Amino acid sequence: MIMPNSALSRNAPTLTNGSGAAAILAAGIGTLALAVLACAGDKSAAVKSSLIFYKPTGPLSGVTTAAILAWLFTWGILEWRWRNKTVGVERIAAIALALLGLSLLLTFPPVVDLF
């Protein structure tokens, strides 16, 4: 059956979903990296002092800089691997959102105090 051009353009993606999935998963991993580093800095004096990249801002400078580097690095790797692939975006998005939810919890001070 020959489909009209408009229907074809609607139903046949010209780009694979790998690039988008890579960005989504990397964002989840980036937020988790930030939450884990913040938590580690809160629990260990040695980690806390090692995260002081800029003294006036204190450990927050290291937590955020390291997390952003981890996010960008992960994004770069995933983009390189998935760029031209079609991946299970539903599962990847669910994992990314779970990581984001976990990150929100891990940065909430009463939760951090439980550890």
Place this chain on the structure above:
Amino acid sequence: MEITSCALWTLVHGLGFGALYLLACSGALVELYRITISASPAESTPGQERFLKVYFLTMVALAWAAVLTGAYVIYPWYRAAPPPGTTDLSMFPQRLLMSSPTTIGWHSVGMEWKEHVAWFVPISITMVAFVFIRYGRDLKNHRKLRAAVLSFAAASFVAAGIAGFFGAMINKYAPVQGGHTIQLSQGKER
């Protein structure tokens, strides 16, 4: 009418970047929701598409500007340690909040959460903008990607809301003060 340079920076950070981001995000959420719920969103014109790309890039810039000014301009003033023997803590917001059991929670919960959760905003919205710009019109063919992008945009709105709420409350109880005084206008007695 005058304002100190520290208060002006706080205003630029909170009202200029933060509040503007929240406003922009509410508009972006409506648009993302509109295109997400539709199985096949209507074709947008090149002009509309360009406008949305600029809109998302502006949001990215606002989000990064908010966290960077917050962490590297205002936060050092907030956490400044007073010299030994200081009794007036009004110039040291963190210590001022921690000096009373009625306000310590604004630091130990509010600032401790805000300073980290705020960074979820630029990470999330950068991803949203990237996906939106990379896929462009082809995004209409990726319903699951659209749903994930909408979820992250909503999360960025929540994170910005948390940061904005605690920022406003902390600045109410222990405002960042000091710096040069900027004269805005000469008052007249009425």
